[in-house]
Amino acid sequence: xxxxHDVTIxxxxxxxxxxxxxxxxxxxxxxxxPPVEAGRVPRVARLMALAIRFEELVRTGExxxxxxxxxxxxxxxxxxxxxxxxxxxxxxxxEELLFLPRVARERDAVSEHELRTVCAASDWREQRRRWRExxxxxxxxxELPQL
Numbered sequence: 001x002x003x004x005h006d007v008t009i010x011x012x013x014x015x016x017x018x019x020x021x022x023x024x025x026x027x028x029x030x031x032x033x034p035p036v037e038a039g040r041v042p043r044v045a046r047l048m049a050l051a052i053r054f055e056e057l058v059r060t061g062e063x064x065x066x067x068x069x070x071x072x073x074x075x076x077x078x079x080x081x082x083x084x085x086x087x088x089x090x091x092x093x094x095e096e097l098l099f100l101p102r103v104a105r106e107r108d109a110v111s112e113h114e115l116r117t118v119c120a121a122s123d124w125r126e127q128r129r130r131w132r133e134x135x136x137x138x139x140x141x142x143e144l145p146q147l
Contacts, residue, residue, distance in 0.1 A: 039102030
């Protein structure tokens with residue numbers, strides 16, 4: 001016969017990583033991981049995100065200068081400048097770059113080299129014109145969003 005004072009309570013729990021890598025117990029079933037899209041993120045989208053992250057590192061003082069970024073990344077200062085030039089693009093073009101569709105096997109819709117002609121214009125209206133021109137020339141390979 002079971003003792004009347006023995007009580008068993010069952011409920012689902014799952015573990016996550018907390019601060020400093022500590023395991024935390026969470027009540028409930030573990031949420032399902034969101035599905036990962038097929039294909040890879042286009043190179044220019046990764047470079048745009050990298051430029052934004054680099055700027056954040058310099059702004060917060062975690063890295064002193066672009067020269068320090070080059071030293072840490074073992075690339076030339078010229079290469080860092082090329083990446084950072086993406087921050088001179090109009091905000092709407094930056095956003096489009098960040099959200100370009102993933103690429104399965106074909107080449108990227110826009111290459112970094114082609115994008116430099118857009119970055120070279122200092123006027124955002126001219127950048128948008130060049131971007132539309134570039135996007136229009138690439139339309140058969142991949143659908144790019146229209147401004």
